[in-house]
Every structure is written in C-alpha cells, then in structure tokens.
Amino acid sequence: MIHVVVAEEMGLLRSALCAALSSEEDIEVVADAAGLGQLWEALRRERPDVLVLELKADAPESALDVGRVLAETPRTAVLAMSHRWNPPLVEAAVTAGVRGLLSKSVAMPELVRAVRTTAAGERVIDPSAAAAVLSPPANPLTRRELEVLRVAAEGLPLKEIARRLFLAHGTVRNHLSAILHKTGTRNRMEAVRLAQRDGWL
Incomplete structure (x- = not known):
C-alpha cells in the first residue's frame, strides 16, 4: 500500500x-x-x-x-x-x-x-x-529595459531609478511604459515578478 x-x-x-x-x-x-x-x-x-x-x-x-x-x-x-x-x-x-x-x-x-x-x-x-x-519563454525586453526593471525591483521612485542609471526621468518613464506593454503587466512589480519567474532577471 x-x-x-x-x-x-x-x-x-x-x-x-x-x-x-x-x-x-x-x-x-x-x-x-x-x-x-x-x-x-x-x-x-x-x-x-x-x-x-x-x-x-x-x-x-x-x-x-x-x-x-x-x-x-x-x-x-x-x-x-x-x-x-x-x-x-x-x-x-x-x-x-x-x-x-x-x-x-x-x-x-x-x-x-x-x-x-x-x-x-x-x-x-x-x-x-x-x-x-x-524552451523557456523568449525575453522581449532590451538590455536597458532589464537594467531599469532590475533597479525598479528595489521599489525605488522614478527619480532615484533615473539617478542610479544616469538617465533622464522621462527616459525611465518611457522604459517602464515599454516594459509594461511588452510583458502585458499592469504595474512595475507585476513586471518584476513575471521577469523573475521566467528567469529574465
């Protein structure tokens, strides 16, 4: 048994x-x-x-x-x-x-x-x-988008992400918008979880 x-x-x-x-x-x-x-x-x-x-x-x-x-x-x-x-x-x-x-x-x-x-x-x-x-899911994010998402995973505000990566505030906002669009997620933390789950981060 x-x-x-x-x-x-x-x-x-x-x-x-x-x-x-x-x-x-x-x-x-x-x-x-x-x-x-x-x-x-x-x-x-x-x-x-x-x-x-x-x-x-x-x-x-x-x-x-x-x-x-x-x-x-x-x-x-x-x-x-x-x-x-x-x-x-x-x-x-x-x-x-x-x-x-x-x-x-x-x-x-x-x-x-x-x-x-x-x-x-x-x-x-x-x-x-x-x-x-x-056959893991293909990563749709660029190297720069992954850098932005990696720093965003720390929960930092846009200005701090921009300062950390030496980018303009608007550039970071545009990258985050592109990340949400490509991953089909509603916010940055959802995008972080999806990227971690699929092994992109």
Whole structure:
C-alpha cells in the first residue's frame, strides 16, 4: 500500500485529489494539509511514501519547503504540481530533491501513475516542466529595459531609478511604459515578478 499526504491550499481541489487517489486499491491518502503547520504535523505523524505538494509558479522559493520535507522524512518522495512550470521553479524543485514534476492540468490517471512511479523510486517529469527548461519563454525586453526593471525591483521612485542609471526621468518613464506593454503587466512589480519567474532577471 502506498501512503500519500496531499498538500494543496485550495480546499475543493484538495478534497478531489484525496478522493480520487483513495479510490485506487493500492493507494491510501493518510492525511491532507492546507498549510505548512498542518503539513509538518502530518509528515511527522504519518511518514508517507509520497507527498503530493503544490508549488507556485511565481514563488520558486516555495521549493525550499521541499528541503525541509526531506529533512523531516527523508524516505518520502515528493511529487510537485504547479499551474505553470518555468526555469527558476524547475531548477529550485530539482535542486531541493523533488522526484516528480507535474502540471496541475494533468488527467487523474496520469497523477495516479506518477504517484506509483515516484513511490517506486523513479522520476516523473511532465512535458510542460521539461519544455519550461528546454524552451523557456523568449525575453522581449532590451538590455536597458532589464537594467531599469532590475533597479525598479528595489521599489525605488522614478527619480532615484533615473539617478542610479544616469538617465533622464522621462527616459525611465518611457522604459517602464515599454516594459509594461511588452510583458502585458499592469504595474512595475507585476513586471518584476513575471521577469523573475521566467528567469529574465
């Protein structure tokens, strides 16, 4: 019997995952968790074979939690799911010791197969995760726009960005406008998050 813990913050999806996995004869969901507090408690108590864990595309640092998981229960295989894989997230997950990378859009039979595969000690890499590394999104920003965005990421006002880069105030404003247009974002912090997520910064 494969013992599984499911960690997913969305209650409805978490319940659906637990029900679907538990319907398999060789899989038992022994616990589920919405947050880290519940997760650590469940891991220490259950020592599962597989942890199905959500990772957020815009927060590669969330993969650091995997390292803590493996420190707590080194025999647990981590099967990570994400809405959108990107190079920083894939790199962080693999570095942290994740054994499986799946898209959250996979069909349930694929998830079941992935749980069995990771429990058996093998790796699972979803095509979308592989594509994120082999064909990362093209960077539409110029070198100067990236410089402006890198300084803007510090939260500085336009005048300070201009002073730091030895540019005119209006030039910085024009660069930021071009950045928002090219990235389809609403403000500079959204643009920063997108650029970090896709590995441009």
